[in-house]
Amino acid sequence: AAPLQLVRVVRRGDSWHFEVCEEAARALEGYGQRAVSVCTVCGPYRTGKSFLLNLLLGRLQRGASGRFRVGSTSRACTEGLWMWGAGSGGLLFVDCEGFGSTESDRVRDAKLMSLCLLISSVFVLNTKGVLNEGLFNALSLVCSLAEHVDDQGGGGGEASSRPALLWLLRDFLLDLRDEEDRPISPDEYLEKALRARPAAGVDAARAQGARQVRESLARFFPQRQCSTLVQPVIDEDVLQRLGDVPYQELRPEFRSAFESAQARLLALARASPKTVGGQPLGGAALAALLRRLVDALNSNSLLHVGSAWEQVQHSACASLAQELSAKAQETFAKVRAGEALPAFQGRPLPVRDDLLARALREARRELEEEWRTRAIGDAAVREEYWKELSADLLEGEQALEQFNAQQAEELLRAAGAEWEAWLMQEGEAASADPRSEALPRLFDRGLPARPVARAAREALHLSRMARIRWDSSVDALKAELRLTSAELASRAAAAQAAKRLDDATLETTREAGRLQGQVDALQTQAREAIQREKTLREQVLDAEEATRREQRSHGEAKRKCKELEENVKRLEAQVAAHKDAERVRREAAAAAEDLRAKDHPSKPKCGCAVM
Secondary structure (H helix, E strand, O other): OOOEEEEEEEEEOOEEEEEEOHHHHHHHHOOOOOEOEEEEEEOEOOOOHHHHHHHHOOHHHHOOOOOOOOOOOOOOOOOOEEEEEEOOOOEEEEEEOOEOOOOOOHHHHHHHHHHHHHHOOEEEEEEEOOOOHHHHHHOHHHHHHHHHEOOOOOOOOOOEOOOEEEEEEEOOOOOOEOOOOOEOOHHHHHHHHHHOOOOOOOOHHHHHHHHHHHHHHHHHOOOEEEEEOOOOOOOHHHHHOHHHOOHHHOOHHHHHHHHHHHHHHHHHHHHOOOEEOOEEOEHHHHHHHHHHHHHHHHOOOOEOHHHHHHHHHHHHHHHHHHHHHHHHHHHHHHHHOOOOOHHHOOOOOOOOHHHHHHHHHHHHHHHHHHHHHHOOOOHHHHHHHHHHHHHHHHHHHHHHHHHHHHHHHHHHHHHHHHHHHHHHOOOOOOOOOHHHOHHHHHHHHOOOHHHHHHHHHHHHHHHHHHHHHHHHHHHHHHHHHHHHHHHHHHHHHHHHHHHOOOHHHHHHHHHHHHHHHHHHHHHHHHHHHHHHHHHHHHHHHHHHHHHHHHHHHHHHHHHHHHHHHHHHHHHHHHHHHHHHHHHHHHHHHHHHHHHHHHOOOOOOOOOOOOO
16 A cells, blocks of 8 residues: 555646646545545645654554655655545545745645645644744745635535644644643643734734734634644654654654544544535545546636535536446347346346346346445435436336337237248148247247237137138038038939839939939039138138238337327427526536636735745
């Protein structure tokens, strides 16, 4: 483990450019919605801030190798902002570049301190020595905060929490007592120093500068505490390599005072998570807010957490909703192309309605879980964008349900045609004919209920028509069989009678033959009538079937027309909703642009001495 640079500062022409480092931003985003507390250590350069942070993180006590870099020269060893998390409790420590170094200037220092002020839960001000006019003048940079921070709420939006101030007085030697020689606490010492008036004989300009620093500190930090630390070692040579000295070799009184100050700091951090509008910020939200504040720094706009947060939450929620919607549409497209969702048990579409519904519920549950994990912003904002995302998801789900039904319709239609061909074939039908098995297999496989119901009705109707045709054919055959039997019986009787005939009855027999011929003609006419009746029955059945198919086709067209009308209405509603949302976003962007245009930071009326 090692500290990560959170904000980098580079020179571009005549100005400083601030950049959020992606590796640290990703580490912040890894906290997700988990609330974080940020403890920032600021102060003049070469006052031991990095050494203090190594102690706060326990790196020095454990002899761990990964630490904030500690130097012993006049050159600042920290550039920009560096971050390190402390355990799994959501506490982050940030080391701020010391102000007043030879490589820096007041604008850069003021902007860095302003950024620290706005992202911090606990602001540790690390200085050396006692609280006197010289130190307050050395902290004149605090007055420049008003040049970069809108602390009056003029930027609009939600109010953010103010950090608690813990002022650490390093290398402190005084015995704290009041004017009546009574012992006082470091907190009382700080309050007395902030309320103190300039001593007699002090330069008026320096006194005015010190007074303004006191007022700025009191205004920016309504909650403030103070702790004192003695010098960690006595030997000056050892002091030069302080970062290599084992913790147990530091002075006992230093260790005792440090552990007391550490306990106070941790208590403040636990009690003061960073909030906006009363809601704690998660790591992902803090990363997004930091990016927005850095953009404001680079554009020389006033920093206001409320207005920045307003833009961050809308931008982040809109971007996440778009990302998740695209992810869902990509999944739907893959399923339509033949890929199976996990809940499909490895089967592609078409599947049963309940199987598809379960798969869609699971997919939506996963997306909602990802939304809850990654979405940042107030509850109302998150709910607003989740509703928009839900509408997009519903549209995709309904389209997939329609596609599932269409796929089933195509399979069932093909199987139904084979079923009809098997039923209507001439000659004997084989029970093992594959055409007779295709439709029942699809029913057993499990398909959407509505297409299956329609296919089942169609199959039953085809079976009914086939039975009617079969009965008609059987009736015709039976009638013809009766005629044939009667004809054979008549001819047999005639033959038997012919054997017994004599010449006298020959003429009578011939007459009977003529009559038999007439009977045969009538039988032929009867057979033709039976055949015509059969043909007419077939025509009636065909006409009934054509009428039914026409009705079914009309019903299908009506159903599709209704679905298209519903889709059109839904799309019109979504277009109207998107237009309204876009209009609101444009108005918000225009308002933010007007606000930035009106931002004209005034120069601080500060009489502080320049460091």
